[in-house]
Amino acid sequence: MKYLDEYRDARVALALAKEVAECTTKPWVLMEICGGQTHTIMRYGLDELLPKQIELVHGPGCPVCVTPLETVDKAIALALRPEVILVSYGDMLRVPGSHSDLFRAKAQGADIRIAYSPMEAVKIARANPQRKVVFLAIGFETTAPANAMPAWQAKREGLTNLSLLVSHVLVPPAIRALLASRENRVQGFIAPGHVCTIMGYGEYEELVRDFNIPIVVGGFEPVDLLESVLMLVRQLERTEAKIENQYVRSVTYKGNQRAQEIMREVFEIADQKWRGLGMIPQSGLRLSPAYADYDANRIFDLQLISAEEPVECISALVLQGLKKPTDCSAFAMRCTPENPLGAPMVSAEGACAAYYHYRRHAGENALSKSAV
């Protein structure tokens, strides 16, 4: 397939892996931020191709995984109201809230529609003027402009039965929080190519400067990731720290400015809770004052719903790259995609799910762990 096959070419990938091996003299810990990148690493076994000294740890870049418990609880509470149609991306339906999930709410009669595009929420609102349509807007910068569009369009059309339940997170403040932690081990980052397609990579310069750490904006195919690793290792071996762009076919310094304008019009930066990481200042988006009329939190008076995350699994450590999913005693035993203990096992982009799907240990217990 054009534009994809060349980035999955085995010869190119193996040549890059060899080059990494040749220029590696010390152990290095690298983190890929995005869950999509984790998925590719596991799916193609890229870590097996790299020298033993290169440790890849997996970052918090799975939007479903970091959406806080209380957002899920609010979405469930809204969906169960008879007048509400909740529109959501499919991935969110299996994410456990405090007591239930959206799939169960749907089974109990809640009107929940799975959408591939946020604008479907506008269509649904137009078609159902007597109902209240709520779009569950979650994600990173990548989806923020698209998720802003239903509110933007509703305002222009004068649609009054559409609102957004927003839980949006931003990558640079999360990297800052990880780097500021005493327990940080990460020596170089692969920044998420899709996020940077929207935002550009200018905003990562400050992190490079403040923490003297190399960052490479990387793509999502095997060749992209191996080349990103090579670029990071070269910098580290030369004790350099700069921002580099591997994903040049999509990412520019300034990013997509029209998309950023829409984001800035509809959203404003706010403190944000991350599931597994807790509150990180100025790390999220909420609706701007001009769009307050489209805020489901206000319309439905949801402020009272809050939830504390119970102590159950090590997802916080996994999301910060301090532990591997296989370090968890519940992994593939008590915690599986059917019965997830934690969000990283739920989403296709979650690190635990990626390990479960592609790298579950094929030892003597394999049969008892697989579904029979």
Add this chain to the structure above:
Amino acid sequence: MPESLKSITELSCPAPLNTRDHILLGHGSGGKLSAELVRDIFLPAFCNPALARLDDQAIVNVNGSRIALTTDSFVVKPLFFPGGDIGSLAVHGTINDLAMGGAQPLFLTAAFILEEGFPMESLRRVVSSLRRAAEQAGVSVVTGDTKVVEKGKGDGLFINTTGIGLVPPGLELSADRAQPGDKILLSGTIGDHGIAILAQREGLEFESAIESDSAALHNLVAEMLKAAPGIRCMRDPTRGGLSSTLNEIAAQSHVGIELDEWSIAVRDDVKGACEMLGLDPLYVANEGKLVAIAPPEQADALLETMRKHPLGKQSQVIGTVNEKNRGLVTMRTSLGTTRIVDMLSGDQLPRIC
């Protein structure tokens, strides 16, 4: 530094939700939840040897004849899609379930659950398509049933078909018969049906419409059995896709299965749609493909025969059965690394058949 990161070991994530009080859409996916439903609810209730084989059809002895029986309900949405409709699908799906047991399909029943207000013209189209598909396959619809439910209580039209066929003496095909060393053959590209339905349902547009592969496979199966009488088992990878079918065989035969990624054919437009939608073609449904497990010495002749048949032109040997990772399906990736191919969990695409 954020408060939370000072003591990260105290942080955590949510409690499990493993109670299943209600049916979820995933229970109809053909993946892990479906298997759980069969294991926990249906098997204990109806326990008998014919059912316990858990193949696509039951084979029972009546006065010395081996009769194959199967039943299937069709709830596909939309009713009409490129490459077929609910009528032809209801014939093909049931015939294929018989054919996978090596049975020659003979008779079908058809039951229609109609919603009040359903257009008569649409019903005529579906029925004439069902009749055409049955004629082409050489089976007759010998009895049927009609029920009507109130408006809003059904989604237009659901169809159930039951099929009956005869299994030749001595033929034993079952998912528990795969042995280390056996070859795995696949009769063509994967993912066509699921993506055809999804593209139609979601209004995705491609240069040309992706057509469902819906087809009756019993004639291909008859040719295959002539060329390779030692075939251990056959399955049509419908709901849950190729991955779920192979995981079932690996589990029931207590063997490992290793696939070669490069040998599994996916049409370019299906691949493109899967990339866009975040789906893996290994999990997407097929309605006109089959997987056969055959002893290695018969694999070449079998492949040649399959490729000569119009429904098997793109057949490939896609992997081998081993004794290494019993119960698991693994895949050699294009980069030479190995990964697991898990069974579908939850629901990727509801109502595709």
